[in-house]
Amino acid sequence: MTNPPSASTRRASEPLVSVRDLEVTFRTQGGDIHAVRGISFDIFPGETVAIVGESGSGKSTTATALIKLLPGSGRISAGQVLVEGRDITGLSDRQMASIRGGVIGYVPQDPMSNLNPVWSVGYQVREAIRANGVASGRKDIEARSIEVLKQAGLGDAERRTKQYPHQFSGGMRQRVLIGIGLGADPKLLIADEPTSALDVTVQKTILDHLASLTREKQAALLLITHDLGLAAERASKLIVMNQGRIVEAGPSLEILQNPQHPYTKRLIAAAPSLASRRIQSSTEVTFADADALGVDIAKLAARHDDDSAIADAEPAITVSDLTKVYSIRRGGFSSEPLTAVDNISFTIPRGTTLALVGESGSGKSTAAKMILGLEPPTSGEITVGGTRLTGVSRSQLFNLRSRMQPVFQDPYASLDPQRSIGAIIAEPLKVHKVGDNASRDARVVELLEQVALPSALAHRYPNELSGGQRQRVAVARALALKPEVVVLDEAVSALDVLVQAQILQLLADLQQELGLTYLFITHDLAVVRIVADSVAVMEAGKIVETGTTDEIFDNAQVAYTQRLLEAIPGAGIPLGA
Amino acid sequence: MLMYVVRRLLQAIPVFFGTTFLIYFMVFAMPGDPILALFGEKTPNPAVLEALREQYHLDQPFIVQYFLYMKDVFTGNFGTTFSGQDVGDVLARTFPVTLKLVIMAVVLEFLLAVIIGLISGLRQGKFFDNSSLVIALVLNSVPVFVALFLAQYFIGIKLGWAPPTVGANTTWAAMFLPALVIALTIYVTGMRLMRGSVIEARDADYVRTAQAKGLTSRRVVPVHIARNSLIPVITNTAASFGALIAGTTVTEGIFNIPGVGRTLYQAIILGEGPTVVTFVTILTVIYVIVNILVDLLYAVLDPRIRYV
Structure with a gap:
């Protein structure tokens, strides 16, 4: 964890970057969209500032405006951006090239798409160094590129520079991007959601690296993030943005513990943290109210009873000794086995939620696929509601599928853009030949009501809906066949914090109403805390620890679980509400 | 990579026989007697006719003709055109x-x-x-x-x-x-x-x-x-x-x-059977080889593609 230098030592100097009344406009067919509406802030040398907001708040647009790399039709329509006292809004692309990289470095959001797949990693780092004249001559540039990659935490950089991006994991690619961003010793590094695509433990390592690197080089850091905990932990100054405006700015801790603006208050209240408790259904809070007021998870959680009821219920799913072995081709005719899921066993009592937690590659999604009947297990047994899932015929498996339904992570990719919402929700009914057209239409209306969407949406298309609405549609589709078990594979990970809170609330209500059993697969432990009755922690295909949610969070026995818990950003910071 | 090339070349063998067989069959199935056609309006001497038929294996059943032709191809003899030129020579000149x-x-x-x-x-x-x-x-x-x-x-x-x-x-x-x-x-x-x-x-x-x-x-x-x-x-x-x-x-x-x-x-x-079949066969082989080269080129252009 970083301790930023105290404010007084920094304020002595002039601001490095000074944004004055900045406005950014996108020209679209439907008229101009004002993504940023007159914001002003300063970044001083060596300072760490975080801009926090939901998607669409204008935070990423602000970041790209500072280096004039606005996407598409975006342009700075008013205001000034002073970099070391010089207004860059009127500079040509050629003049900007001398500021980019050298004065302001940029670490983009998605490590998967931000490296050119056809050039080696070393080539892409050397390019950044050469462009800014930090080193000259083949040997020097080569040496410098290895040095920055090592600083960014890529241990065996010498060997790795000849490799291509696809041979790197997400975390390693992110390190390469940080290496590129820091390659020319910039005075300010902009990091746009530098870790949101990464596992918590990797996230922590990367952020620690960023912090120590910027401190060593006396560089300022501008963090763009949706994660309040992360922002508070890393930045000394916080800027909260909503709909293109700054709603609140000031020292981090002050904002988190004593927010003034209602939007900030909602944001903090909705943020799941370790201090939260299990959500209960909110039968008396209607969704109209919830949307207007924001869902106060802390309050709902206060009505948390205890877990005594769990043990009595009969199991909805029993998994015993489940194993999945893939064979990985090694070139030629040889292959080697890869055990993705290694002999795992658990049961989920009816009407409760089990969270399956682990990092990427831990085997949690493979386990989910097997439970959904999408992937045949190598060995082991799965029983859903007393019926065995393994070793049954294709047609039997087809009938069993209606008893467990999935909700996937990306609400944009999981709905067919060519079909209406009504058709999407009715599809499982059609496939399983339930009812006729009229009764299916009636069921669609009923389902839309259950997920608190207006029935008029049945005739609309996915692109007309927001991310949260889409995820509600995905939930409605999963409920269409009245399943006993719903497998939620990272079902809220892609959503903004306020929307996430609403979906979690919806899931809790539906569980209460319909007696659903959830298998909740996630890497986000803070969410686990508020949705799960029990937790199973997976590492490298094995379940390393199981227990009730309270047991795991208050008294984790295994080092791996402890490490996961420690890595949650903002774990130690008490949030105000 | 080498394995991939070998596999692709092996796959080309059935393509080669399939095409040549098909082409040979089509040429054979074409109506009219090419030997008779050579004489135009004149009535040929039956002995000469018989000699020509024998020379081009036209007196044999179709399948025998095909295998005799393939045997010739693999011994480097592509046959001759009706004007007496070696098909191999014609190919070397025109290709x-x-x-x-x-x-x-x-x-x-x-x-x-x-x-x-x-x-x-x-x-x-x-x-x-x-x-x-x-x-x-x-x-x-x-x-x-x-x-x-x-x-x-x-x-x-x-x-x-x-x-x-x-x-x-x-x-x-x-x-x-x-x-x-x-x-x-x-x-x-x-x-x-x-x-x-x-x-x-x-x-x-x-x-x-x-x-x-x-x-x-x-x-x-x-x-x-x-x-x-x-x-x-x-x-x-x-x-x-x-x-x-x-x-x-x-x-x-x-x-x-x-x-x-x-x-x-x-x-x-x-209706020059040997010329048509030889030319089409060569074109097929070239087509197959070019396609293998294109697939290999992919791997050169895009490092994400690796053939195993």
Whole structure:
């Protein structure tokens, strides 16, 4: 964890970057969209500032405006951006090239798409160094590129520079991007959601690296993030943005513990943290109210009873000794086995939620696929509601599928853009030949009501809906066949914090109403805390620890679980509400 | 990689036998007696007729003819044409001419596609892009023989800028005009592919990363935009190479180029079995090899693709 230098030592100097009344406009067919509406802030040398907001708040647009790399039709329509006292809004692309990289470095959001797949990693780092004249001559540039990659935490950089991006994991690619961003010793590094695509433990390592690197080089850091905990932990100054405006700015801790603006208050209240408790259904809070007021998870959680009821219920799913072995081709005719899921066993009592937690590659999604009947297990047994899932015929498996339904992570990719919402929700009914057209239409209306969407949406298309609405549609589709078990594979990970809170609330209500059993697969432990009755922690295909949610969070026995818990950003910071 | 090449070459064996068998069957099934046709109006001596039939194995059943032919092919004997020339010699004489024409056409097509596609993609929706689309559509909708006649008449005869026919003088310069006309009628697909991938690459995250490093567009455009966009264009061009070799009949006829296409056409008219089968077989082999090369080229262009 970083301790930023105290404010007084920094304020002595002039601001490095000074944004004055900045406005950014996108020209679209439907008229101009004002993504940023007159914001002003300063970044001083060596300072760490975080801009926090939901998607669409204008935070990423602000970041790209500072280096004039606005996407598409975006342009700075008013205001000034002073970099070391010089207004860059009127500079040509050629003049900007001398500021980019050298004065302001940029670490983009998605490590998967931000490296050119056809050039080696070393080539892409050397390019950044050469462009800014930090080193000259083949040997020097080569040496410098290895040095920055090592600083960014890529241990065996010498060997790795000849490799291509696809041979790197997400975390390693992110390190390469940080290496590129820091390659020319910039005075300010902009990091746009530098870790949101990464596992918590990797996230922590990367952020620690960023912090120590910027401190060593006396560089300022501008963090763009949706994660309040992360922002508070890393930045000394916080800027909260909503709909293109700054709603609140000031020292981090002050904002988190004593927010003034209602939007900030909602944001903090909705943020799941370790201090939260299990959500209960909110039968008396209607969704109209919830949307207007924001869902106060802390309050709902206060009505948390205890877990005594769990043990009595009969199991909805029993998994015993489940194993999945893939064979990985090694070139030629040889292959080697890869055990993705290694002999795992658990049961989920009816009407409760089990969270399956682990990092990427831990085997949690493979386990989910097997439970959904999408992937045949190598060995082991799965029983859903007393019926065995393994070793049954294709047609039997087809009938069993209606008893467990999935909700996937990306609400944009999981709905067919060519079909209406009504058709999407009715599809499982059609496939399983339930009812006729009229009764299916009636069921669609009923389902839309259950997920608190207006029935008029049945005739609309996915692109007309927001991310949260889409995820509600995905939930409605999963409920269409009245399943006993719903497998939620990272079902809220892609959503903004306020929307996430609403979906979690919806899931809790539906569980209460319909007696659903959830298998909740996630890497986000803070969410686990508020949705799960029990937790199973997976590492490298094995379940390393199981227990009730309270047991795991208050008294984790295994080092791996402890490490996961420690890595949650903002774990130690008490949030105000 | 080596395993992959070996596997692909092994796959080419059934393709080779399948095509030759099919072609041989079709030539055999063609109506009319080619030997009788050779004598035209005259009535031939039955003994001579019998001798000729025997020489070309025409007295044997179809399947025996095929295997006798294959045996000859593998011993390096491609047979003779009816005028007594060795088919191998005819191939050796005509093939380089066609190869020259096709290489020139493909290179021109590739350059047109890449350059026009790149500029169109970078200036999407602007004047250059719109006019290049209109021109491309016009060129693409003119049948190739019409374009060839027009070029021959206006550029070759009226303006006299290039020889209107090629004849025996098969130099690069003499064949430039027909090659250019072929290129102009086929570059559109490649150009649109290039334009599309340039537009996609222009907005790609890695291009923004490259700009954020402080690179100017003089470097970003060739290294990060054009380089990534070339992959589909090269594949398209390489694939058209195989098709062009087989499809030069019309061009060679109009410009009187003594190449594979014209020879093959005449052989089909005359019903010269050995010539047709040999030529088509060679074309098939070339097509298969070009396709293997294209697949290998993929791996060179895109490091994500590895063959095992």
